[in-house]
Amino acid sequence: MLVIAKSEAISGLQILEVSFAVHPGNSQLPLILLTIFLFCGKMLRMKKTQRRDLRSREQKRLDAIADTRPRRTLSFYRYVRIVDPEKFRDRLFTKWSELDCMGRVYVASEGINAQMNVPAMYWDQFDAFVQSQPELKGTPYKIAVEEGEGPSFFKLTVKVRDKIVADGLDDSSFDVTNTGEYLTASEMNEYVDDPDAVIFDMRNNYEAEVGHFKNAITPDNFVTFRDELKNTPVTLQAYKDKKMAIYCTGGIRCEKASAWLKHNGFRNVKHLKGGIIDYAHQVRQQGLENKFLGKNFVFDERLGERIGDEIISTCHLCKKTKSDTHYHCRNQICHTLFIGCDECVKKKDGYCSWGCAMVDKLPAQSKKTLARYYNIYIRKRRPFQKTRMSA
Numbered sequence: 448m449l450v451i452a453k454s455e456a457i458s459g460l461q462i463l464e465v466s467f468a469v470h471p472g473n474s475q476l477p478l479i480l481l482t483i484f485l486f487c488g489k490m491l492r493m494k495k496t497q498r499r500d501l502r503s504r505e506q507k508r509l510d511a512i513a514d515t516r517p518r519r520t521l522s523f524y525r526y527v528r529i530v531d532p533e534k535f536r537d538r539l540f541t542k543w544s545e546l547d548c549m550g551r552v553y554v555a556s557e558g559i560n561a562q563m564n565v566p567a568m569y570w571d572q573f574d575a576f577v578q579s580q581p582e583l584k585g586t587p588y589k590i591a592v593e594e595g596e597g598p599s600f601f602k603l604t605v606k607v608r609d610k611i612v613a614d615g616l617d618d619s620s621f622d623v624t625n626t627g628e629y630l631t632a633s634e635m636n637e638y639v640d641d642p643d644a645v646i647f648d649m650r651n652n653y654e655a656e657v658g659h660f661k662n663a664i665t666p667d668n669f670v671t672f673r674d675e676l677k678n679t680p681v682t683l684q685a686y687k688d689k690k691m692a693i694y695c696t697g698g699i700r701c702e703k704a705s706a707w708l709k710h711n712g713f714r715n716v717k718h719l720k721g722g723i724i725d726y727a728h729q730v731r732q733q734g735l736e737n738k739f740l741g742k743n744f745v746f747d748e749r750l751g752e753r754i755g756d757e758i759i760s761t762c763h764l765c766k767k768t769k770s771d772t773h774y775h776c777r778n779q780i781c782h783t784l785f786i787g788c789d790e791c792v793k794k795k796d797g798y799c800s801w802g803c804a805m806v807d808k809l810p811a812q813s814k815k816t817l818a819r820y821y822n823i824y825i826r827k828r829r830p831f832q833k834t835r836m837s838a
């Protein structure tokens with residue numbers, strides 16, 4: 448929200464400057480006054496909807512950790528027409544702030560995608576509020592399989608976006624409502640055991656690295672859903688006529704992916720309802736055999752929840768010890784996501800390399816300069832590279 452506000456403010460100021468520079472004469476006075484009027488109006492509107500949290504990132508983290516009330520982590524999504532996403536965003540933000548919820552929520556005219564946590568003491572109020580919203584009524588929640596030791600989120604952000612998932616697709620080029628049929632957990636198990644069926648992991652390579660379904664084809668090179676989706680019809684060409692099950696973390700990515708694959712001629716594509724999270728719940732509740740190996744990667748501070756007992760990935764630092772624990776490099780400039788074993792993480796003090804440990808000891812001003820060059824020249828060119836995909 449802050450970033451949007453900032454860029455709007457800049458564009459407003461630029462309009463003002465251009466108006467003065469191009470039309471300095473008195474004959475243009477009404478235009479100048481109109482520009483000022485519009486600019487001030489915009490500023491006032493922004494003030495009304497802008498809720499700036501002035502605490503530093505570190506302070507937010509410390510405050511969240513200090514708040515030890517039990518919380519419930521959940522996610523939910525819905526593709527639904529939202530007439531005024533900004534207004535909707537404000538309504539959600541106001542209420543969920545009152546209830547001390549934290550999380551990352553995206554709102555678009557096509558729907559909502561929410562990952563968040565709610566203090567257990569406010570759960571009933573949260574649920575009553577969500578169900579009272581016409582756009583959200585009846586939306587099923589996916590409750591986290593396990594809570595981490597610390598909070599899953601440190602703050603609440605509710606952002607308006609063009610889309611609720613960055614899929615890179617032009618929605619007008621295919622029928623997005625023609626999604627695949629859903630699979631329950633027990634049906635998914637049948638697919639896993641069926642030698643004629645193809646299981647495809649719709650997530651990114653670093654997610655599949657720590658956990659995936661038995662016999663699944665996992666993405667080897669793709670770090671973003673957008674890239675993967677674009678290439679999937681080609682990658683899976685050989686399996687076009689086979690019965691196919693696709694899955695993701697909570698089900699949202701498969702809604703678009705199944706419609707996209709059907710559009711590309713994959714007629715027998717179905718997707719796991721509620722994703723891996725709901726699969727794990729169904730397995731527990733119905734006493735089914737668990738066919739998901741390892742961990743389900745999640746996009747919050749927990750970075751993963753255990754589904755299967757086995758560890759299928761290896762430490763990125765020593766490349767020897769089995770581990771499926773993700774860390775972000777302590778060097779904030781790098782912040783790379785890596786898998787580390789206890790010994791390596793301790794030895795390298797939470798950094799992904801000795802280089803990062805050294806960089807972090809530089810004076811603040813040097814780090815600032817370095818960060819700027821790193822972001823411009825290196826980060827954009829070097830996506831996350833996994834070492835090796837486990838079988």
Ligand SMILES: [Zn+2]
Nearest residue numbers: 762765788791
């Ligand atoms: Zn190691």
Ligand SMILES: [Zn+2]
Nearest residue numbers: 776781799803
């Ligand atoms: Zn690093």
